Amino acid sequence: MQKPSATQSNAGFVHLHVHSAYSLLKGSIKIQKLGELAKADRQPALALTDTDNMFGALEFSDKLSGSGIQPIVGCALSVDFGDQEAPRHPGHALKLPRLVLLAAREDGYRNLMRLTSQAFLDTPSDQPPHVKLAALEAARDGLIVLSSGPGGPLDLALIAGQADLAAARCARLAALFGDRLYIELQRHGRPEEKQVEPGLLDLAYVNGIALVATNEPFYGRREDFEAHDALICIAEGRVVAESDRRQLSAEHFFKSRAEMTALFADLPEALAATVEIAERCSFRPKTRKPILPRFTVGAGANTADAESDEAAELRRQAEEGLSNRLKVHGLSQGASEEDYRARLAFEIDVITRMNYAGYFLIVADFIQWAKAEGIPVGPGRGSGAGSLVAYALTITDLDPIQFGLLFDSNLLPRLRFSVLLDEPPLRSHNEVVHIHCRYLAAQKLGRILS
Secondary structure, eight states, rough: OOOOOSSSGGOOEEEEEETTSSSSTTOOOOHHHHHHHHTTTTSEEEEEBBBOOOOTTHHHHHHHHTHHHHHHHEEEEEEEEEEEEEOOSOOOOOOOOOOEEEEEEEEHHHHHHHHHHHHSSSSOSSOOOOOEEEHHHHHHEEEEEOOGGGGSSSHHHHHOHHHOOOOOOOOHHHHHHHHHHHHEESSOOOOHHHHHHHHHHHHHHHHEEEEEEEEOOOOGOOOOOOOOHHHHHHTTTTTTTTTOOOOOOOOOOOOOOHHHOOOOOOOOHHHHHHHHHHOOOEEEEEEOOOOOOOOOOTTOOOOOGGHHHHHHHHHHHHHHHHHHHHHHHHOOTTHHHHHHHHHHHHHHHHHTTTTTTHHHHHHHHHHHHHHTTTOOOOOOOOGGGGGGHHTTTTTTOOOOTTTOOOOOOGGGGGOOOOOOOOOOSSOOHHHHHHHHHHHHHHHOOOOOOO
16 A cells, blocks of 8 residues: 655655765765755755765755755765675675665664764775664664665665565565655666566555655756766766766756656645655754764862863973973973973963863864874874873873964964874775864764764
């Protein structure tokens, strides 16, 4: 039995499978441009589903909501169903299907963050980022799932002539997600889409699973096709003249509602489902000011005056740390220990007056732990590199007096410490960016994507 859907007579259309430039080396539409395209077409909602990452989630949520458009945060994530044999030849990666996961509620958004992190952190270095189906099962609450078109588990099985495998995968997904599963149809004029559509319709009608029509744009306008094709060539080290390479069609642009309505005029229920899904999604991440925890100094600490406690602890650690630095590395040429102590006292007073004592202590705690665990940490950069307090706390390894670096209190409101955390071997440019983004999120501490 087909589950209820939105009113078909005035279905409209909502984009639910959109790639931005954060689909690294695959998409080319900037978040700002996505908002402009949606607003120009008076689209009420839009979903962002970048490949294997959520790098643009917060920017997308802020900019789209600011334009009066409902942002739906999602991800096109690779999933290992465990029903395929590994390739016999070394160096040949298993082609894993992708599912489109949309955050319908806050718990879905948190599960989506958990899954995308697992895809990078729990995947062996010789495999593309992905999650096991069991991980998806454990984090399925609050998520709406689309079967993801030609790269999805149903389409890939049907393209390979494995109708039984497609049916088995469909049954497993339906058991996990129930009425939160939609079978996705795409019409970009590609042969494989036409080949599998009858099989997808059969799976939907036989199992009572709703159909949903999608357009999968990777670039903004139809005339951008050739430029985007060149981007794909650059990403893969190929040339445009080669035919045996990955290519999209000239239809993978951001289509208007009218174009999609005409394209799926024979399946109004698939159009109506896009509106229904948008109505089922009621959460978006919002920015918050940093929320820094108080740096406690033991069970007997005086919590009634936390700022004073932090200031005292900062002074203690900085003075002890400077003594250790001078003992190991000595004084800078032409400088005395009194010069160091005076500079340290001045910086501590400024940092304390501006209520940054806790921040320095927290960052130092991160860096000291990393070094103790054998994690490579860079020497330090940014406005924090000119601080003797940062040097004393081992946040940086640059003696600012030796190198004539200035401590500028005007930079404290924009203070940043950047280090390099190496986890060799890095698997891809995508993973490098993912690790960097995760570190920036940890670095800011209180910027919670919720």
